[in-house]
Amino acid sequence: MTGSICVLAEQWRGHMSEVTYETLALGREVADQLGIPLTAILTGSNARELARTLGAADSVLYVDHPLLAEPVPQPCAQALAQVMADRRPRALLVPLTNVSLGVSTLLSIRLGVAAVNFCKDLTVVDGQLRALCVMYGGKIEVTVEAGGEPAILGIWPGARPADKGRASRPASTIEQITVALEEPRVRLKKYIDPEAGDVDLSRQDVLVAVGRGIQSRDNLGLVEELAKTLGGAVAGSRPVIDQGWLPLSRQVGKSGLTVRPKLYIALGISGAPEHVEGMKDSGLIVAVNSDPRAPIFNIAHYGIVADVVETLPSLTAAIGAKRSVSHHA
Ligand SMILES: Cc1cc2nc3c(=O)[nH]c(=O)nc-3n(C[C@H](O)[C@H](O)[C@H](O)COP(=O)(O)OP(=O)(O)OC[C@H]3O[C@@H](n4cnc5c(N)ncnc54)[C@H](O)[C@@H]3O)c2cc1C
Incomplete structure (x- = not known):
């Protein structure tokens, strides 16, 4: 996987998020332009079945651990740091949602590399990844080049249509990775479902x-x-x-x-x-x-x-x- 484009596959309560497929579609475009493979990384508990839904990637790495069952950024960033240190990808695309918010920033601290967040698009210019990012509530757009490798890029939902990132069959390689995780200081205590509203x-x-x-x-x-x-x-x-x-x-x-x-x-x-x-x-x-x-x-x-x-x-x-x-x- 050295030199590949990686996408963090966001899943939540056992379901793959739509943003995962959107981000895979974007990842596929830039990986093809760079002529390097696309790898999906999935973290979770009992994640193997979900890993089979990520066929738009050339390969899938999944980390199965009870501490990864809930969307808490700290153990997820810890697991990713170990996978990335071992596999050394060129870039990691992290969906930027409430579920994954914080993962890219914590990971960048662990790896000592820059995180570029709020990217709504990525292009390849002279072999370099260039991100188009939104700032100030969407009022300003900026072009950013991530210095250093791996580049950690927080991708805004809606970058590509989700259907472009779906595949009818699993990736040819699905590999389980084992990591050592510390007990996180932040824990999810419970989900609070929204009140049933008067109007749906x-x-x-x-x-x-x-x-x-x-x-x-x-x-x-x-x-x-x-x-x-x-x-x-x-x-x-x-x-x-x-x-x-x-x-x-x-x-x-x-x-x-x-x-x-x-x-x-x-x-x-x-x-x-x-x-x-x-x-x-x-x-x-x-x-x-x-x-x-x-x-x-x-x-x-x-x-x-x-x-x-x-x-x-x-x-x-x-x-x-x-x-x-x-x-x-
Ligand atoms: C983690 C996170 C989650 C968030 N989740 C949500 C979310 O779920 N939903 C959400 O909406 N926001 C969310 N926000 C907030 C979001 O960033 C914006 O602050 C919010 O959407 C702005 O709401 P607004 O457009 O009503 O107000 P403003 O941004 O203040 O815009 C008001 C608009 O009204 C216009 N205006 C003023 N006076 C008039 C007038 N007399 N006639 C016509 N136009 C006028 C102004 O030109 C301006 O464009 C979230 C932010 C964070 C950080």
């Missing part, structure tokens, strides 16, 4: 999502009106939930729900990567924001640069009028 956002065709740009709780009525007119439900970005304006069951994003409605209307939402992660696969995205440079416009199919509080009544009225015409036609 993941089943809605239309979501009207509201962000900090709505200014005040008093304006939520305008948002509810629009949702009612469209036959949809109201969702929110994290600040709206943190302020208690909507319940947690309505939060979309990294620490909320992932949704794929037919229509997603983002009202006064900046489009930070943590929010976009949860709604980027919506069928049609319409954004209203007073800042023409808001990152949400990078993924919106239609954008309205306007004050959302001023625009909502006329938008709702116009949609309502259209719908009543089409109902009577």
